[in-house]
Amino acid sequence: MNREDLNFYLQQTEPEQIIKLxxxxxxxxxxxxxxRPVAQxxxxxxxxxxxxxxxxxxxxxxxxxxVRVNQCEGWAMTMDTEQDTVFHMAVLDGAxxxxxxxxxxxxxxxxxxxxxxxxxxxxAAEVNATxxxxxxx
Amino acid sequence: MxxxxxxxxxxxxxxxxxxxxxxxxxxxxxxxxxxxxxxxxSCDRIIAEGALYSDALAVKxxxxxxxxxxxxxxxxxxxxxxxxxxxxxxEINSDDIRITRRISSAFKDIDGGQILGxxxxxxxRLFQVQSSDGGKISDIAKTSVIxxxxxxxxxxxxxxxxxxxxxxxxxxxxxxxxxLPPYPRSALMQVMSRGETGSMLAFAYTSMRGxxxxxPTIGDLRTGMAAISFTHPFTDGKVKIGEIRTTFCxxxxxxxxxxxxxxxxxxxxxxxxxxxxxTRAISMSILDLAIHNQGYSMGGADIAANxxxxxxxxxxxxxxxxxxxxxxxxxxxxxxDLHVLDKARSSCSD
Numbered sequence: 001m002n003r004e005d006l007n008f009y010l011q012q013t014e015p016e017q018i019i020k021l022x023x024x025x026x027x028x029x030x031x032x033x034x035x036r037p038v039a040q041x042x043x044x045x046x047x048x049x050x051x052x053x054x055x056x057x058x059x060x061x062x063x064x065x066x067v068r069v070n071q072c073e074g075w076a077m078t079m080d081t082e083q084d085t086v087f088h089m090a091v092l093d094g095a096x097x098x099x100x101x102x103x104x105x106x107x108x109x110x111x112x113x114x115x116x117x118x119x120x121x122x123x124a125a126e127v128n129a130t131x132x133x134x135x136x137x
Numbered sequence: 138m139x140x141x142x143x144x145x146x147x148x149x150x151x152x153x154x155x156x157x158x159x160x161x162x163x164x165x166x167x168x169x170x171x172x173x174x175x176x177x178x179s180c181d182r183i184i185a186e187g188a189l190y191s192d193a194l195a196v197k198x199x200x201x202x203x204x205x206x207x208x209x210x211x212x213x214x215x216x217x218x219x220x221x222x223x224x225x226x227x228e229i230n231s232d233d234i235r236i237t238r239r240i241s242s243a244f245k246d247i248d249g250g251q252i253l254g255x256x257x258x259x260x261x262r263l264f265q266v267q268s269s270d271g272g273k274i275s276d277i278a279k280t281s282v283i284x285x286x287x288x289x290x291x292x293x294x295x296x297x298x299x300x301x302x303x304x305x306x307x308x309x310x311x312x313x314x315x316x317l318p319p320y321p322r323s324a325l326m327q328v329m330s331r332g333e334t335g336s337m338l339a340f341a342y343t344s345m346r347g348x349x350x351x352x353p354t355i356g357d358l359r360t361g362m363a364a365i366s367f368t369h370p371f372t373d374g375k376v377k378i379g380e381i382r383t384t385f386c387x388x389x390x391x392x393x394x395x396x397x398x399x400x401x402x403x404x405x406x407x408x409x410x411x412x413x414x415x416t417r418a419i420s421m422s423i424l425d426l427a428i429h430n431q432g433y434s435m436g437g438a439d440i441a442a443n444x445x446x447x448x449x450x451x452x453x454x455x456x457x458x459x460x461x462x463x464x465x466x467x468x469x470x471x472x473x474d475l476h477v478l479d480k481a482r483s484s485c486s487d
Binding site for chain 1: 188191216220221224226227231235236238245246250252254281282283287301302305309310324327330367371374376377378381387407409
Protein backbone atom coordinates (compact mmCIF):
# COMPACT_ATOMS: atom_id res chain seq x y z
CA MET A 1 0.00 0.00 0.00
CA ASN A 2 1.30 3.46 -0.90
CA ARG A 3 0.73 6.71 0.89
CA GLU A 4 -1.04 7.90 -2.28
CA ASP A 5 -3.76 5.26 -1.75
CA LEU A 6 -4.97 6.95 1.42
CA ASN A 7 -6.77 9.90 -0.12
CA PHE A 8 -9.31 8.02 -2.24
CA TYR A 9 -9.82 4.85 -0.23
CA LEU A 10 -10.26 6.66 3.09
CA GLN A 11 -13.20 8.44 1.44
CA GLN A 12 -14.77 5.03 0.83
CA THR A 13 -14.89 4.18 4.53
CA GLU A 14 -17.29 5.42 7.18
CA PRO A 15 -16.33 9.01 8.13
CA GLU A 16 -16.84 8.14 11.81
CA GLN A 17 -13.96 5.66 11.66
CA ILE A 18 -11.64 8.26 10.17
CA ILE A 19 -12.64 10.85 12.75
CA LYS A 20 -12.18 8.36 15.60
CA LEU A 21 -8.64 7.41 14.55
CA UNK A 22 -7.73 11.03 13.80
CA UNK A 23 -9.02 12.17 17.19
CA UNK A 24 -6.89 9.53 18.88
CA UNK A 25 -3.80 10.68 16.97
CA UNK A 26 -4.51 14.34 17.80
CA UNK A 27 -4.78 13.48 21.50
CA UNK A 28 -1.44 11.67 21.55
CA UNK A 29 0.66 13.70 19.13
CA UNK A 30 1.37 17.24 18.12
CA UNK A 31 -0.98 18.14 15.26
CA UNK A 32 -0.83 21.59 13.73
CA UNK A 33 -3.07 22.96 10.97
CA UNK A 34 -1.03 24.64 8.24
CA UNK A 35 -3.89 25.23 5.83
CA ARG A 36 -7.48 25.08 6.98
CA PRO A 37 -10.08 23.44 4.71
CA VAL A 38 -10.38 25.70 1.70
CA ALA A 39 -12.58 25.44 -1.38
CA GLN A 40 -10.51 25.39 -4.56
CA UNK A 41 -10.89 24.17 -8.10
CA UNK A 42 -8.96 21.79 -10.31
CA UNK A 43 -8.88 22.49 -14.03
CA UNK A 44 -9.73 19.32 -15.95
CA UNK A 45 -7.77 18.51 -19.13
CA UNK A 46 -9.48 16.11 -21.54
CA UNK A 47 -7.65 14.06 -24.15
CA UNK A 48 -8.77 15.05 -27.64
CA UNK A 49 -8.63 12.03 -29.97
CA UNK A 50 -9.15 14.15 -33.10
CA UNK A 51 -5.72 15.84 -32.93
CA UNK A 52 -4.03 13.96 -30.08
CA UNK A 53 -4.11 17.20 -28.12
CA UNK A 54 -6.10 18.25 -25.11
CA UNK A 55 -8.59 20.87 -23.98
CA UNK A 56 -10.05 21.94 -20.67
CA UNK A 57 -13.46 20.40 -20.07
CA UNK A 58 -14.37 22.34 -16.93
CA UNK A 59 -13.32 22.58 -13.32
CA UNK A 60 -13.80 20.34 -10.30
CA UNK A 61 -14.65 21.82 -6.93
CA UNK A 62 -12.33 20.43 -4.27
CA UNK A 63 -11.46 21.05 -0.64
CA UNK A 64 -7.90 20.59 0.57
CA UNK A 65 -6.15 20.72 3.93
CA UNK A 66 -2.53 20.69 5.07
CA VAL A 67 -1.51 19.70 8.58
CA ARG A 68 1.70 18.87 10.38
CA VAL A 69 1.91 15.75 12.52
CA ASN A 70 5.15 15.45 14.51
CA GLN A 71 7.17 17.44 11.96
CA CYS A 72 5.70 15.59 8.97
CA GLU A 73 3.25 17.32 6.66
CA GLY A 74 -0.04 15.64 5.86
CA TRP A 75 -2.38 16.55 3.02
CA ALA A 76 -5.82 15.55 1.82
CA MET A 77 -8.11 16.67 -0.97
CA THR A 78 -11.74 15.71 -1.51
CA MET A 79 -14.27 16.63 -4.15
CA ASP A 80 -17.20 18.95 -3.55
CA THR A 81 -17.91 20.99 -0.44
CA GLU A 82 -17.46 18.57 2.46
CA GLN A 83 -15.00 20.14 4.91
CA ASP A 84 -15.15 18.00 8.04
CA THR A 85 -13.69 14.64 7.08
CA VAL A 86 -10.99 16.07 4.84
CA PHE A 87 -9.16 17.54 7.85
CA HIS A 88 -9.08 14.17 9.58
CA MET A 89 -7.89 12.52 6.36
CA ALA A 90 -4.98 14.97 6.27
CA VAL A 91 -4.17 14.03 9.87
CA LEU A 92 -4.03 10.36 8.86
CA ASP A 93 -1.83 11.23 5.88
CA GLY A 94 0.55 13.11 8.15
CA ALA A 95 0.45 10.30 10.69
CA UNK A 96 1.32 7.79 7.97
CA UNK A 97 4.31 9.92 6.97
CA UNK A 98 5.38 10.09 10.64
CA UNK A 99 5.04 6.34 11.07
CA UNK A 100 2.14 6.71 13.53
CA UNK A 101 -0.76 4.23 13.63
CA UNK A 102 0.20 2.84 10.25
CA UNK A 103 -1.42 -0.52 10.90
CA UNK A 104 -4.77 1.05 11.82
CA UNK A 105 -4.61 3.39 8.83
CA UNK A 106 -3.78 0.50 6.50
CA UNK A 107 -6.76 -1.38 7.89
CA UNK A 108 -9.05 1.57 7.12
CA UNK A 109 -7.65 1.80 3.60
CA UNK A 110 -8.20 -1.94 3.07
CA UNK A 111 -11.79 -1.58 4.24
CA UNK A 112 -12.28 1.38 1.89
CA UNK A 113 -10.80 -0.60 -0.98
CA UNK A 114 -13.22 -3.45 -0.29
CA UNK A 115 -16.19 -1.11 -0.09
CA UNK A 116 -15.22 0.52 -3.38
CA UNK A 117 -14.66 -2.85 -5.05
CA UNK A 118 -18.06 -4.13 -3.90
CA UNK A 119 -19.81 -0.98 -5.08
CA UNK A 120 -18.10 -1.23 -8.48
CA UNK A 121 -19.02 -4.92 -8.81
CA UNK A 122 -22.65 -4.20 -8.00
CA UNK A 123 -22.71 -1.38 -10.53
CA ALA A 124 -20.93 -3.53 -13.13
CA ALA A 125 -23.46 -6.33 -12.68
CA GLU A 126 -26.34 -3.94 -13.31
CA VAL A 127 -24.58 -2.37 -16.29
CA ASN A 128 -23.51 -5.71 -17.77
CA ALA A 129 -27.14 -6.86 -17.67
CA THR A 130 -27.83 -4.20 -20.34
CA UNK A 131 -25.21 -5.62 -22.71
CA UNK A 132 -26.66 -6.38 -26.14
CA UNK A 133 -26.28 -9.99 -27.21
CA UNK A 134 -26.31 -10.01 -31.01
CA UNK A 135 -26.05 -13.81 -31.13
CA UNK A 136 -29.72 -14.07 -30.24
CA UNK A 137 -30.81 -11.98 -33.20
CA MET B 138 -29.50 47.87 -9.94
CA UNK B 139 -30.92 51.20 -11.03
CA UNK B 140 -34.10 50.80 -8.95
CA UNK B 141 -32.00 51.28 -5.78
CA UNK B 142 -31.43 54.93 -6.61
CA UNK B 143 -35.14 55.53 -6.81
CA UNK B 144 -37.13 56.39 -3.68
CA UNK B 145 -38.74 53.20 -2.43
CA UNK B 146 -36.72 51.05 -4.84
CA UNK B 147 -34.94 49.05 -2.13
CA UNK B 148 -38.24 48.21 -0.43
CA UNK B 149 -39.72 47.08 -3.74
CA UNK B 150 -36.68 44.88 -4.43
CA UNK B 151 -36.84 43.30 -0.98
CA UNK B 152 -40.56 42.65 -1.41
CA UNK B 153 -39.90 41.12 -4.83
CA UNK B 154 -37.28 38.77 -3.34
CA UNK B 155 -39.72 37.75 -0.58
CA UNK B 156 -42.41 37.09 -3.18
CA UNK B 157 -40.01 34.96 -5.23
CA UNK B 158 -39.14 32.91 -2.15
CA UNK B 159 -42.82 32.49 -1.41
CA UNK B 160 -43.36 31.29 -4.95
CA UNK B 161 -40.67 28.58 -4.85
CA UNK B 162 -41.60 27.62 -1.26
CA UNK B 163 -38.16 26.57 0.05
CA UNK B 164 -39.70 25.03 3.16
CA UNK B 165 -41.53 22.46 1.03
CA UNK B 166 -38.57 21.54 -1.14
CA UNK B 167 -37.20 18.02 -1.32
CA UNK B 168 -34.11 17.19 0.74
CA UNK B 169 -30.92 18.00 -1.21
CA UNK B 170 -29.64 14.41 -1.21
CA UNK B 171 -32.91 13.21 -2.76
CA UNK B 172 -32.77 15.77 -5.55
CA UNK B 173 -29.45 14.46 -6.85
CA UNK B 174 -30.81 10.95 -7.10
CA UNK B 175 -34.24 11.85 -8.46
CA UNK B 176 -33.23 14.64 -10.86
CA UNK B 177 -29.70 13.61 -11.90
CA UNK B 178 -30.01 14.98 -15.43
CA SER B 179 -31.01 18.43 -14.20
CA CYS B 180 -28.02 18.46 -11.86
CA ASP B 181 -25.69 17.24 -14.63
CA ARG B 182 -26.86 19.97 -16.97
CA ILE B 183 -26.26 22.61 -14.31
CA ILE B 184 -22.78 21.20 -13.66
CA ALA B 185 -21.84 21.09 -17.35
CA GLU B 186 -23.15 24.55 -18.23
CA GLY B 187 -21.81 26.04 -15.00
CA ALA B 188 -18.46 24.37 -15.87
CA LEU B 189 -17.98 23.43 -12.23
CA TYR B 190 -18.36 19.88 -11.02
CA SER B 191 -20.07 19.96 -7.65
CA ASP B 192 -23.08 17.81 -6.87
CA ALA B 193 -23.81 19.67 -3.65
CA LEU B 194 -23.79 23.11 -5.23
CA ALA B 195 -25.74 21.95 -8.31
CA VAL B 196 -28.56 20.77 -6.05
CA LYS B 197 -28.46 24.00 -4.00
CA UNK B 198 -28.57 26.04 -7.20
CA UNK B 199 -31.48 24.01 -8.54
CA UNK B 200 -33.45 24.73 -5.38
CA UNK B 201 -32.57 28.41 -5.19
CA UNK B 202 -33.48 29.03 -8.80
CA UNK B 203 -36.83 27.29 -8.49
CA UNK B 204 -35.78 24.75 -11.13
CA UNK B 205 -34.53 27.26 -13.74
CA UNK B 206 -31.51 25.32 -15.06
CA UNK B 207 -29.80 28.23 -16.77
CA UNK B 208 -30.18 30.41 -13.69
CA UNK B 209 -28.84 27.51 -11.62
CA UNK B 210 -25.81 27.17 -13.91
CA UNK B 211 -25.19 30.89 -13.33
CA UNK B 212 -24.84 30.17 -9.58
CA UNK B 213 -22.11 27.62 -10.28
CA UNK B 214 -20.28 29.82 -12.76
CA UNK B 215 -20.37 32.67 -10.24
CA UNK B 216 -19.14 30.44 -7.42
CA UNK B 217 -16.32 29.15 -9.63
CA UNK B 218 -15.02 32.66 -10.05
CA UNK B 219 -14.69 33.06 -6.26
CA UNK B 220 -12.52 29.96 -5.78
CA UNK B 221 -8.77 29.83 -5.98
CA UNK B 222 -7.46 27.30 -8.45
CA UNK B 223 -5.43 24.55 -6.81
CA UNK B 224 -3.94 23.40 -10.08
CA UNK B 225 -4.50 21.18 -13.07
CA UNK B 226 -5.78 17.64 -12.62
CA UNK B 227 -4.31 14.73 -14.55
CA GLU B 228 -5.66 14.43 -18.09
CA ILE B 229 -8.67 12.17 -18.53
CA ASN B 230 -9.16 9.86 -21.51
CA SER B 231 -12.40 8.24 -22.67
CA ASP B 232 -10.65 4.85 -22.92
CA ASP B 233 -9.99 4.82 -19.16
CA ILE B 234 -13.45 5.55 -17.77
CA ARG B 235 -15.55 3.00 -15.90
CA ILE B 236 -18.30 2.57 -18.46
CA THR B 237 -21.97 2.76 -17.49
CA ARG B 238 -23.28 3.03 -21.05
CA ARG B 239 -21.60 2.62 -24.41
CA ILE B 240 -23.07 2.29 -27.87
CA SER B 241 -21.84 2.51 -31.45
CA SER B 242 -24.02 3.06 -34.49
CA ALA B 243 -21.07 2.41 -36.79
CA PHE B 244 -20.18 -1.14 -35.77
CA LYS B 245 -22.23 -3.99 -34.34
CA ASP B 246 -19.36 -5.98 -32.84
CA ILE B 247 -17.04 -3.75 -30.87
CA ASP B 248 -14.38 -4.51 -28.32
CA GLY B 249 -16.12 -4.24 -24.96
CA GLY B 250 -19.59 -4.68 -26.45
CA GLN B 251 -22.65 -2.50 -26.82
CA ILE B 252 -23.95 -1.60 -23.38
CA LEU B 253 -27.28 0.17 -23.14
CA GLY B 254 -26.84 1.22 -19.50
CA UNK B 255 -29.41 3.47 -17.81
CA UNK B 256 -31.22 5.26 -20.63
CA UNK B 257 -34.64 6.67 -21.39
CA UNK B 258 -34.12 5.88 -25.10
CA UNK B 259 -36.11 2.66 -24.77
CA UNK B 260 -39.05 4.06 -22.84
CA UNK B 261 -42.33 4.92 -24.56
CA ARG B 262 -43.13 8.58 -23.92
CA LEU B 263 -46.68 8.01 -22.78
CA PHE B 264 -48.13 8.58 -19.34
CA GLN B 265 -49.35 5.04 -19.00
CA VAL B 266 -48.15 3.00 -16.07
CA GLN B 267 -44.94 1.24 -17.05
CA SER B 268 -44.07 -1.56 -14.71
CA SER B 269 -40.62 -2.99 -14.42
CA ASP B 270 -40.20 -6.62 -15.47
CA GLY B 271 -38.69 -7.27 -12.06
CA GLY B 272 -35.62 -8.92 -13.55
CA LYS B 273 -32.92 -9.86 -11.10
CA ILE B 274 -29.20 -9.36 -11.55
CA SER B 275 -27.17 -12.45 -10.84
CA ASP B 276 -23.49 -13.29 -10.48
CA ILE B 277 -22.46 -9.95 -9.04
CA ALA B 278 -19.21 -11.40 -7.77
CA LYS B 279 -18.22 -12.61 -11.24
CA THR B 280 -18.83 -9.28 -12.93
CA SER B 281 -15.88 -7.10 -13.68
CA VAL B 282 -15.81 -3.37 -14.28
CA ILE B 283 -16.12 -2.41 -17.96
CA UNK B 284 -13.39 -0.37 -19.60
CA UNK B 285 -12.96 -0.39 -23.35
CA UNK B 286 -11.00 1.41 -26.05
CA UNK B 287 -12.83 3.65 -28.49
CA UNK B 288 -14.69 1.77 -31.21
CA UNK B 289 -12.90 4.02 -33.71
CA UNK B 290 -9.43 2.88 -32.65
CA UNK B 291 -9.70 -0.02 -35.09
CA UNK B 292 -10.15 2.46 -37.96
CA UNK B 293 -7.32 4.58 -36.61
CA UNK B 294 -5.03 1.56 -36.54
CA UNK B 295 -5.87 1.03 -40.22
CA UNK B 296 -4.99 4.66 -40.97
CA UNK B 297 -8.53 5.44 -42.13
CA UNK B 298 -9.25 8.38 -39.84
CA UNK B 299 -8.08 11.97 -40.32
CA UNK B 300 -5.78 13.22 -37.59
CA UNK B 301 -5.96 16.99 -37.42
CA UNK B 302 -2.66 18.76 -37.00
CA UNK B 303 -1.99 19.83 -33.42
CA UNK B 304 -0.27 23.19 -33.61
CA UNK B 305 -0.88 24.22 -30.00
CA UNK B 306 1.89 23.92 -27.46
CA UNK B 307 -0.43 24.29 -24.48
CA UNK B 308 -4.21 24.18 -24.37
CA UNK B 309 -5.90 27.56 -24.02
CA UNK B 310 -7.97 28.26 -20.90
CA UNK B 311 -10.81 30.56 -21.99
CA UNK B 312 -11.84 31.18 -18.38
CA UNK B 313 -8.58 33.09 -17.88
CA UNK B 314 -7.92 34.57 -21.30
CA UNK B 315 -10.28 34.53 -24.25
CA UNK B 316 -8.28 34.14 -27.47
CA LEU B 317 -8.55 36.24 -30.59
CA PRO B 318 -9.36 34.66 -33.97
CA PRO B 319 -8.27 32.41 -35.55
CA TYR B 320 -9.48 30.45 -32.54
CA PRO B 321 -7.32 27.56 -31.35
CA ARG B 322 -9.08 24.22 -31.38
CA SER B 323 -8.67 23.82 -27.59
CA ALA B 324 -10.51 27.13 -27.03
CA LEU B 325 -13.42 26.10 -29.24
CA MET B 326 -13.63 22.72 -27.52
CA GLN B 327 -13.58 24.28 -24.06
CA VAL B 328 -16.31 26.76 -24.95
CA MET B 329 -18.42 23.96 -26.44
CA SER B 330 -17.92 21.68 -23.45
CA ARG B 331 -19.52 24.34 -21.25
CA GLY B 332 -21.98 25.69 -23.81
CA GLU B 333 -25.73 25.77 -23.36
CA THR B 334 -27.28 22.48 -24.41
CA GLY B 335 -30.18 23.99 -26.35
CA SER B 336 -27.97 26.40 -28.27
CA MET B 337 -25.54 23.68 -29.26
CA LEU B 338 -28.35 21.38 -30.32
CA ALA B 339 -29.92 24.15 -32.41
CA PHE B 340 -26.70 25.02 -34.20
CA ALA B 341 -25.88 21.33 -34.79
CA TYR B 342 -29.42 20.84 -36.10
CA THR B 343 -28.91 23.54 -38.74
CA SER B 344 -26.05 21.51 -40.17
CA MET B 345 -28.01 18.25 -40.06
CA ARG B 346 -31.07 19.77 -41.75
CA GLY B 347 -29.26 21.22 -44.72
CA UNK B 348 -27.53 24.49 -43.82
CA UNK B 349 -24.40 22.38 -43.72
CA UNK B 350 -23.65 18.78 -44.59
CA UNK B 351 -22.86 17.00 -41.35
CA UNK B 352 -24.91 13.85 -41.08
CA PRO B 353 -22.61 11.77 -38.92
CA THR B 354 -22.50 8.20 -37.72
CA ILE B 355 -21.91 7.76 -34.02
CA GLY B 356 -18.68 5.84 -33.71
CA ASP B 357 -18.56 5.66 -29.93
CA LEU B 358 -20.92 7.23 -27.42
CA ARG B 359 -20.22 6.48 -23.79
CA THR B 360 -21.07 7.61 -20.31
CA GLY B 361 -19.18 6.60 -17.23
CA MET B 362 -17.09 7.49 -14.22
CA ALA B 363 -13.73 9.16 -14.80
CA ALA B 364 -11.10 9.17 -12.08
CA ILE B 365 -9.87 12.62 -11.03
CA SER B 366 -6.24 12.58 -9.97
CA PHE B 367 -3.81 15.21 -8.76
CA THR B 368 -0.23 15.38 -7.56
CA HIS B 369 0.44 14.80 -3.87
CA PRO B 370 2.26 17.96 -2.74
CA PHE B 371 4.67 16.09 -0.46
CA THR B 372 5.44 12.92 -2.42
CA ASP B 373 4.86 14.14 -6.00
CA GLY B 374 2.97 10.88 -6.53
CA LYS B 375 -0.35 10.60 -8.37
CA VAL B 376 -3.31 10.68 -5.99
CA LYS B 377 -6.90 9.87 -6.83
CA ILE B 378 -9.23 12.57 -5.54
CA GLY B 379 -12.57 11.13 -6.62
CA GLU B 380 -14.71 10.18 -9.59
CA ILE B 381 -16.97 12.24 -11.83
CA ARG B 382 -19.79 11.43 -14.23
CA THR B 383 -18.79 12.11 -17.83
CA THR B 384 -20.10 11.74 -21.39
CA PHE B 385 -17.89 11.27 -24.47
CA CYS B 386 -18.95 11.08 -28.10
CA UNK B 387 -16.90 10.38 -31.22
CA UNK B 388 -18.71 10.79 -34.52
CA UNK B 389 -17.58 9.99 -38.04
CA UNK B 390 -18.34 12.36 -40.89
CA UNK B 391 -17.73 12.06 -44.60
CA UNK B 392 -14.33 11.31 -46.10
CA UNK B 393 -11.94 14.16 -46.84
CA UNK B 394 -8.64 14.56 -48.59
CA UNK B 395 -5.96 14.70 -45.92
CA UNK B 396 -3.87 17.85 -46.55
CA UNK B 397 -0.81 16.08 -45.16
CA UNK B 398 -0.51 13.41 -47.86
CA UNK B 399 -3.52 13.83 -50.16
CA UNK B 400 -5.07 10.48 -49.15
CA UNK B 401 -8.77 10.11 -48.47
CA UNK B 402 -9.64 9.57 -44.83
CA UNK B 403 -12.75 9.79 -42.64
CA UNK B 404 -13.30 13.02 -40.74
CA UNK B 405 -14.25 12.70 -37.09
CA UNK B 406 -15.62 14.95 -34.38
CA UNK B 407 -15.41 14.81 -30.61
CA UNK B 408 -17.81 15.81 -27.88
CA UNK B 409 -17.34 15.84 -24.11
CA UNK B 410 -19.26 17.12 -21.15
CA UNK B 411 -19.25 16.89 -17.39
CA UNK B 412 -22.19 14.78 -16.20
CA UNK B 413 -24.39 12.61 -18.33
CA UNK B 414 -25.91 14.40 -21.31
CA UNK B 415 -25.77 12.51 -24.57
CA THR B 416 -27.65 15.03 -26.74
CA ARG B 417 -25.15 17.66 -25.74
CA ALA B 418 -22.08 15.50 -26.42
CA ILE B 419 -23.43 14.44 -29.83
CA SER B 420 -24.22 18.08 -30.69
CA MET B 421 -20.69 19.12 -29.72
CA SER B 422 -19.15 16.42 -31.91
CA ILE B 423 -21.31 17.55 -34.86
CA LEU B 424 -20.22 21.16 -34.38
CA ASP B 425 -16.62 19.99 -34.14
CA LEU B 426 -17.04 18.12 -37.43
CA ALA B 427 -18.66 21.14 -39.08
CA ILE B 428 -16.05 23.63 -37.90
CA HIS B 429 -12.91 21.62 -38.56
CA ASN B 430 -13.78 19.94 -41.86
CA GLN B 431 -14.60 21.34 -45.25
CA GLY B 432 -18.35 21.09 -45.89
CA TYR B 433 -20.99 22.16 -48.38
CA SER B 434 -24.04 24.22 -47.62
CA MET B 435 -27.24 25.57 -49.09
CA GLY B 436 -26.59 29.12 -50.24
CA GLY B 437 -23.27 29.26 -48.43
CA ALA B 438 -24.99 29.76 -45.06
CA ASP B 439 -23.28 27.03 -43.04
CA ILE B 440 -23.54 28.80 -39.71
CA ALA B 441 -22.60 25.70 -37.69
CA ALA B 442 -19.23 25.67 -39.47
CA ASN B 443 -18.45 29.26 -38.54
CA UNK B 444 -16.20 29.28 -35.46
CA UNK B 445 -16.93 32.97 -34.89
CA UNK B 446 -20.65 32.23 -34.61
CA UNK B 447 -20.25 29.16 -32.44
CA UNK B 448 -17.65 30.43 -29.97
CA UNK B 449 -19.51 33.68 -29.34
CA UNK B 450 -23.10 32.45 -29.19
CA UNK B 451 -23.39 29.14 -27.36
CA UNK B 452 -22.50 30.21 -23.83
CA UNK B 453 -25.76 30.16 -21.89
CA UNK B 454 -24.64 32.37 -19.04
CA UNK B 455 -23.35 35.09 -21.35
CA UNK B 456 -26.33 35.05 -23.69
CA UNK B 457 -28.80 34.96 -20.80
CA UNK B 458 -27.01 37.86 -19.14
CA UNK B 459 -27.10 39.94 -22.30
CA UNK B 460 -30.75 39.11 -22.92
CA UNK B 461 -31.83 39.83 -19.37
CA UNK B 462 -29.94 43.10 -19.18
CA UNK B 463 -32.73 44.53 -21.36
CA UNK B 464 -34.95 44.35 -18.28
CA UNK B 465 -32.83 46.96 -16.54
CA UNK B 466 -34.16 50.52 -16.71
CA UNK B 467 -33.02 52.18 -19.91
CA UNK B 468 -34.99 55.36 -19.19
CA UNK B 469 -32.30 57.80 -20.22
CA UNK B 470 -31.13 55.97 -23.35
CA UNK B 471 -34.71 55.41 -24.47
CA UNK B 472 -35.52 59.07 -23.92
CA UNK B 473 -32.54 59.88 -26.14
CA ASP B 474 -33.96 57.49 -28.80
CA LEU B 475 -37.32 59.26 -28.60
CA HIS B 476 -35.60 62.62 -28.88
CA VAL B 477 -33.78 61.46 -32.03
CA LEU B 478 -37.05 60.13 -33.44
CA ASP B 479 -38.76 63.48 -32.76
CA LYS B 480 -35.92 65.30 -34.47
CA ALA B 481 -36.02 62.95 -37.46
CA ARG B 482 -39.78 63.30 -37.83
CA SER B 483 -39.64 67.08 -37.66
CA SER B 484 -36.81 67.13 -40.23
CA CYS B 485 -38.88 64.92 -42.55
CA SER B 486 -41.93 67.15 -42.20
CA ASP B 487 -39.78 70.16 -43.04
